[in-house]
Amino acid sequence: MSVPNSKSNRGSGVTLLGTLKFLHAGFAEGILILILFVFFVVLAFAAPSFLTLNNLSNLVRQVSIIGVVAIGMTLVIISAGIDLSVGSMVGFSNVLVAILMTHGMPIIPAILITLAAGSALGIFNGVLIHDGRVPPFIATLGMMTAVRGLLMLISDARMIAGLPRPFLNFAQINILWMPSLFFVWLVVIVLSIVITTLTRFGRNVFAIGSNAEAARLSGINIRFTLYGVYAFAALASSVAGILYTSRLANGIPTAGEGYELDAIAAAVVGGASLMGGEGTILGTVLGALIIATLRNGGNLLGINPFILQIAVGMLIVAAVLVDQLTKRNR
Amino acid sequence: MRDIRKSFPGVQALKGVSLDVKAGEVHGLVGENGAGKSTLIKILMGAYLKDAGTISIEGKEVEIHSPLQARSHGLMAVYQDVMLARHLSVGENFFLGKLPRSRLGLVDWKKISEVTRETLEELDLSIDPRMLVRRLAPAQQEMVTIAKAVYQKSKLIVFDEPTALLTNEQVAELFTVIEKLKKKKVGVIYISHRLEEIFAICDRVTVLKDGELVGTSRVSETNQDALITKMVGRSVGEMYSIQRPQPGEKVLEVLGLTREPHFRNVSFDVYRGEVLGFFGLVGAGRTEILRCIFGADRCEAGEVKLRGRRVTIHSPRQGVRAGIGLLPENRKTEGLAMSLGVDININLASYDLISRAGFVNVSREASRARGFVSSLNIRTPSIKRKVRNLSGGNQQKVVVAKWVSRESDIFIFDEPTVGVDVGAKLEIYKLIEMLLAKGNGIILVSSYLPEVMGLADRLLVVYEGAVTGMLGRSEFDEEKILRLASGIVNSGDDVKA
Numbered sequence: 001m002s003v004p005n006s007k008s009n010r011g012s013g014v015t016l017l018g019t020l021k022f023l024h025a026g027f028a029e030g031i032l033i034l035i036l037f038v039f040f041v042v043l044a045f046a047a048p049s050f051l052t053l054n055n056l057s058n059l060v061r062q063v064s065i066i067g068v069v070a071i072g073m074t075l076v077i078i079s080a081g082i083d084l085s086v087g088s089m090v091g092f093s094n095v096l097v098a099i100l101m102t103h104g105m106p107i108i109p110a111i112l113i114t115l116a117a118g119s120a121l122g123i124f125n126g127v128l129i130h131d132g133r134v135p136p137f138i139a140t141l142g143m144m145t146a147v148r149g150l151l152m153l154i155s156d157a158r159m160i161a162g163l164p165r166p167f168l169n170f171a172q173i174n175i176l177w178m179p180s181l182f183f184v185w186l187v188v189i190v191l192s193i194v195i196t197t198l199t200r201f202g203r204n205v206f207a208i209g210s211n212a213e214a215a216r217l218s219g220i221n222i223r224f225t226l227y228g229v230y231a232f233a234a235l236a237s238s239v240a241g242i243l244y245t246s247r248l249a250n251g252i253p254t255a256g257e258g259y260e261l262d263a264i265a266a267a268v269v270g271g272a273s274l275m276g277g278e279g280t281i282l283g284t285v286l287g288a289l290i291i292a293t294l295r296n297g298g299n300l301l302g303i304n305p306f307i308l309q310i311a312v313g314m315l316i317v318a319a320v321l322v323d324q325l326t327k328r329n330r
Numbered sequence: 331m332r333d334i335r336k337s338f339p340g341v342q343a344l345k346g347v348s349l350d351v352k353a354g355e356v357h358g359l360v361g362e363n364g365a366g367k368s369t370l371i372k373i374l375m376g377a378y379l380k381d382a383g384t385i386s387i388e389g390k391e392v393e394i395h396s397p398l399q400a401r402s403h404g405l406m407a408v409y410q411d412v413m414l415a416r417h418l419s420v421g422e423n424f425f426l427g428k429l430p431r432s433r434l435g436l437v438d439w440k441k442i443s444e445v446t447r448e449t450l451e452e453l454d455l456s457i458d459p460r461m462l463v464r465r466l467a468p469a470q471q472e473m474v475t476i477a478k479a480v481y482q483k484s485k486l487i488v489f490d491e492p493t494a495l496l497t498n499e500q501v502a503e504l505f506t507v508i509e510k511l512k513k514k515k516v517g518v519i520y521i522s523h524r525l526e527e528i529f530a531i532c533d534r535v536t537v538l539k540d541g542e543l544v545g546t547s548r549v550s551e552t553n554q555d556a557l558i559t560k561m562v563g564r565s566v567g568e569m570y571s572i573q574r575p576q577p578g579e580k581v582l583e584v585l586g587l588t589r590e591p592h593f594r595n596v597s598f599d600v601y602r603g604e605v606l607g608f609f610g611l612v613g614a615g616r617t618e619i620l621r622c623i624f625g626a627d628r629c630e631a632g633e634v635k636l637r638g639r640r641v642t643i644h645s646p647r648q649g650v651r652a653g654i655g656l657l658p659e660n661r662k663t664e665g666l667a668m669s670l671g672v673d674i675n676i677n678l679a680s681y682d683l684i685s686r687a688g689f690v691n692v693s694r695e696a697s698r699a700r701g702f703v704s705s706l707n708i709r710t711p712s713i714k715r716k717v718r719n720l721s722g723g724n725q726q727k728v729v730v731a732k733w734v735s736r737e738s739d740i741f742i743f744d745e746p747t748v749g750v751d752v753g754a755k756l757e758i759y760k761l762i763e764m765l766l767a768k769g770n771g772i773i774l775v776s777s778y779l780p781e782v783m784g785l786a787d788r789l790l791v792v793y794e795g796a797v798t799g800m801l802g803r804s805e806f807d808e809e810k811i812l813r814l815a816s817g818i819v820n821s822g823d824d825v826k827a
Contacts, residue, residue, distance in 0.1 A: 198692065200685040207678055210667035217626055217664055218679040218732065219650030277669035 031322065032270065032286035039293045047300040055300070057179050061171075061247070063292035064181040065090075065240045067285060069259050070266035071192050072236030074284040077267050078196070079229045080209040080276020081136035085125060085143035086237040086263055090256025092151040093118050093241030098160040098251025107167050115238050121147060122234025126227035144260065152253055160251030171246035181243055188236065193281045195232075205229055210277030265312070266291060269319040291315065344369055345541045346383070351486060351517040356508060358528040358535035358549070359521045361561055365538040367521055371488050375407050376400035387485065404485035408475045408492055414463045421446040421459035424478050449481040450474075453507050468612075469500035476507055486517040493527060494748055497611045497777065498812070505531050523752065524778070525554045537561055561752055570784025572763040577787065578602035580638070581771040582740050584623060587632030592618040593795035596632070600740060600771040605762065607786025608775040610815050615795040616775050617659055620742045624656045625649035637739070650679050655733025657726075659744040659775075665729040668718040672710050673699035675717050675728050679736045702731035707757065723754020730761050741765055744775045759785065779808060793817040 043050040050056075069086050076083045093114045100110035121143070128139040173180050196202040204225040207215040216222055237256070244255050270287030272279025291312055298308040344366045351357045361367050372378040374385065376397040384391050387403050394400050414423045421442040422429070432438040446459035455473050463471060472492060479487045489508075493501045508531055511518055520532055528535050529549055537544040537560045544560045582600040587593070593615035600606050610616045622629040625643040634641055636652055643649045649656070658664035666675055676699045677684065684694045699713040708727045710720055717728055726746060733741055743762070747755045762772055762785065776782045782789060783806050791799040791814040799814040 198690055199688050200681045200690055201688060203674060203677075203681055203690060206670055206674065207667050210669045211663070213664050214667055215678070217624075217646050217656055217658060219645075219647040219682075220678070221647060273669075275669075277667060 029271070029280065029282050029286055032283060032290065036286060036290050036293065039290065039297060043293070043297040043300070047297060050297060050300055053177055055296070057174065057177065057182075059292055059296045060182045061179045062296070063288050064179070064185040065243050065247070066259060066262050066266070066292075067185045067288045068188050068236050068240040068243070069256075070263040070284050070288050071188055071281060072233035073260070073263035074267045074270070074272055074279050074281060075192065075196070075205060075229050076136075076233045077264070077272045077274060078209045078276060078279045079205045079226065080212070080274075081129065081226075081229065082140065082264070082274070083125065083230065083233045084137065084140040084260045085121070085147055086233055087256040087259035087261075088144045088147035088151070089118055089121060089234050089237035090241040090244060090259050091253065092121070092147050093238035094245045094255040095151045095155040095160065095251045095253060097242050097245050098163060099154060101164055101167065102160055102162050102251075107164060111242055114242060115235060118238030118241070119231045119235045122231040123227050125230040125234065126223075129230065130223050130226045148257075155251060155253045157253050159253070161249075163245070163249060163251075167246055168249050171243065181247065184239070184243060188239065189281060189285055196281055201225065201228055206277055208276075262291070265316050269316055271319075271323065287319070344373075344380075347538065347541070347543045349519075349536055349543075349546075351519055353485070353515040353517050354512050355534065356512060356518040356520055356532045358532035359519055359538065360523075360525065360528060360535060360557060361538035361544075365561075366541040367538055368490070369541075370538070371407065371490060371519070371521070374400065374405060374488065401482070404483060405488070406479040406482065406484040406486070407488040407490060408472060408479065409490045414471060414475060416464040417462065419460050419462055420450075420457055420466075420474050423463055423474065424449070424459075424481055445481070446477075449477050453477055453480065453510055455507075469496050469503070472496070472504065473507060476504075476511075480511065480514070480516070484516060486519065487511065488519040488521070490521045491523065492520075493522060493524065498779075501527070523750070525557055528557070529554065558752055570759065570781070572759055572785065573767065574787065575603040575766055575769075577604040578769055581636065582623075583635040583638075585633050585635070587619065587622060587634070588630050589618065589622055589627065590630060591795070593792070596792075596795075596797055598790050598797065598800065600773060602739075602769045602771050603766050604787040605766065605772045605774050605785050607782035607789040608773060608792065609777075609779070609782050609789055609811060610792035612777060614792045614815070616792055617744055618795075619792070620656065620744060620773065620775065623649070624654050624742065626656070650736065650738075651682075653737075653739035654742065655679070655736060655738035655740065656742045657729050657733065657744060657746055659748070661725055661729050665732075666717050666725060669716060671714045672703065672708065672717060672720070672728055673713040676702050676713075676731045676735055679732050683736075698735055702735055706731050706734075706761065721754075723750040723757065726750055726754065726758060727761070730758070734761075734765070738770070740771045740773065742773045742775070745777065746774070747776070747778070747781060779811065783808070783811070791815050 040051075069090060073083060073086060096117060097110050097114040100113060101107065105113075125136075125140055125143055128134045128143075129136050132139070134142075170180055175183055196205070204215065204220050205228075207218070207220055208222060208225055212222065237259075240259075241256060245251060248255075266288035267279060267284045268274070268287070269290060270280065270283030270285070272284065294312060294315065295308060298305070298311070347366065347370055349357070349359070349370070359367050359370075369378065373380045374394070376394045376399055379395065385394060386392065387405075392403055394403065394405075415426060418426070421439075424446045425442055430438040430441045432441075443459045450457055450459070453473070453476070455470075455477060457466065457470055457474065463474065466474065476487070492504060496504065508518060508520075520528070522528060532549050534546055534548050535552065535557065536546040537557060539561060579602055580599050581602050584599065585597050587596040596619055598606065608616045608620070618627065621627045623634055623643070625645045625648050628644065634643060636654075641648075641652050643652055643654075646656075662668060667678065673695060677695050680698075681690060684691045684698070696713060702708070703710060703713055706727045708720075708724050708731065710724065717725055720728065746758050750758070762774070765772060774782060774785055786806075787803055789799075789801045789803075789806060789811065790797060791801070791811060793815055794817060798817065799811075801811070
């Protein structure tokens with residue numbers, strides 16, 4: 001096959017597929033922004049309460065926590081891995097930070113210890129996967145189960161109440177009419193865009209995800225990179241777990257159940273490839289927003305939640321389907 | 331096939347190509363990569379849909395919309411990477427999808443064995459039908475594919491670069507089988523970059539260039555020079571003529587390198603400005619030796635000296651930092667990150683040099699990539715283009731750029747021209763010339779004898795993991811080299827084993 005030298009999309013015409021191809025070729029996130037925009041316009045007209053500050057800040061509060069988890073997941077997926085343990089990590093850090101604080105530890109040390117413990121579990125994932133050569137799916141499936149067991153053990157499977165007031169207030173305050181959780185998400189977004197686009201670590205993650213053997217033979221440190229990827233995912237989950245604690249005011253042993261699948265869904269809708277080497281933070285952010293908007297809007301319109309669930313499922317498949325169709329013959 | 335047209339977004343891959351094959355004829359198809367050979371075959375095999383044109387079989391016009399239809403019309407293709415179910419037996423592969431059943435509804439193993447053995451014997455192949463395909467050598471797997479095509483009564487079999495992974499002996503065996511196909515009145519389309527093969531086996535040959543038909547002629551009425559001129563507009567004489575500088579100091583010295591069971595007690599040295607050829611049959615241990623030096627595999631014993639200093643290289647990272655660049659045999663699985671851009675691939679081995687405190691100097695990244703795209707003449711519309719979308723020759727140049735940009739001292743080229751066309755070959759030879767002029771040492775592994783003989787200053791021959799000869803340019807002799815490579819050693823020959 002020779003290389004097309006011109007960028008023209010001959011023969012695509014004004015068909016829908018042609019338009020999609022054009023958007024896809026020019027700016028991969030274009031379609032997602034378009035979809036989100038259409039959702040907003042439709043919902044603004046169909047549900048009067050949608051475009052209210054109250055609802056939007058509620059939407060953002062819902063999406064911020066899972067959004068942080070999804071960003072960690074995106075990095076893992078780009079490295080051609082998968083991390084099923086993120087939901088349990090959310091639960092673990094939620095319970096751990098609550099226990100530490102109810103036992104009298106000040107807020108800041110409690111948070112730092114929780115983040116460190118979460119990252120350590122992530123590095124353990126990396127050790128299993130790199131040094132133990134356990135497939136990521138299996139390693140993190142095991143960790144998902146084991147960490148959930150661990151948090152049940154330390155919490156005695158009971159809610160943990162009585163957290164310090166200032167900690168609980170954090171999730172309630174607004175900055176410029178937007179919830180504080182959103183700004184935490186924003187910081188994580190900006191940081192991870194920098195990591196994926198500007199750092200050597202980011203380049204290595206893409207290289208390993210695209211072709212691990214070629215990366216190794218180019219002198220890339222696979223061990224360090226994989227430890228970093230899984231530590232990052234676990235750290236992001238711990239941040240999410242702490243936010244969750246503040247938002248729900250309790251340590252809740254079932255916290256974060258099923259988050260791993262929501263996070264994968266956001267990344268996949270956002271264009272990340274489970275084959276590795278492809279994906280963007282912005283895409284995942286948009287993916288998370290689209291899914292959350294669909295759910296939120298559906299609720300406002302009084303759509304049967306089961307039908308909504310079907311719609312979300314179809315959206316995930318449709319995202320990959322469109323991607324495949326536009327890539328065909330390119 | 332009449333007047334076949336096909337275009338992809340941004341490029342017209344076939345501009346009205348016609349091709350006919352007679353029963354019992356071997357029809358060669360040649361052209362540079364990107365000339366449209368694969369596209370034409372994929373249309374014939376139902377993998378792509380044509381935009382225009384007609385396909386007729388035995389005079390009847392047919393439509394081929396899927397690989398299944400192609401097969402039902404009696405069309406089969408044999409690719410270099412064999413498409414068999416590796417974990418099943420030879421017999422099961424023959425009957426894949428339609429295993430015969432006995433009266434009890436169970437699989438009729440006896441019939442499978444018998445029919446498979448008969449077909450294999452027709453082609454004089456001694457392969458056990460019960461053998462698992464993955465236990466067979468690549469060459470034998472290819473023979474099984476051919477036998478399967480014969481069994482399925484294929485009218486036309488397409489061979490796409492069938493000899494890329496075969497040794498000379500196996501090629502001869504393949505040709506015997508093709509001769510048998512001719513006698514069975516099967517039509518054959520034979521695609522190869524190795525023009526000698528076209529002349530050895532084909533009746534007629536068709537040349538494609540840039541999606542257009544240049545011409546079809548009987549092989550008896552043409553010659554290699556004429557074909558190459560048609561393909562690229564350059565003559566064969568200048569193929570291997572590269573500028574050779576005066577060799578400089580010793581840059582690499584290897585002493586007693588051993589890794590059982592792959593190779594043992596291997597010693598050689600490389601000087602600046604010279605090409606050291608590595609020749610041996612497939613499986614002789616050439617690649618393994620070089621991977622060890624680079625740090626991709628562990629060695630058991632022996633030492634490596636670089637620029638006179640002893641070095642320990644236990645990982646590719648140490649190899650890269652020591653100044654060794656490895657252009658692996660299989661660029662797709664070992665050389666390139668296919669889903670990433672040209673820019674990232676070119677810089678892949680150099681990010682430690684263009685980063686500070688973990689941050690990539692993005693403008694240097696881009697300027698380095700642009701520099702090598704233009705100096706190595708890599709054809710790509712932008713440095714962001716995914717390497718997957720480049721042609722084979724351009725991909726190979728990206729791998730070269732990766733190591734040139736790292737400013738390595740020693741370049742190991744492992745089969746650099748497999749699967750690339752004549753034009754890209756010339757460009758790779760030009761690159762080798764350029765690297766020599768800069769005082770680099772080059773190790774060239776190639777199974778293609780004319781290539782190593784044409785390019786190497788000295789030639790190291792390996793047989794079953796041991797060095798059987800080291801020849802200077804004046805001692806190059808095809809027969810002698812092949813004898814050393816087959817482990818046949820005459821008394822009086824210069825052999826260090």
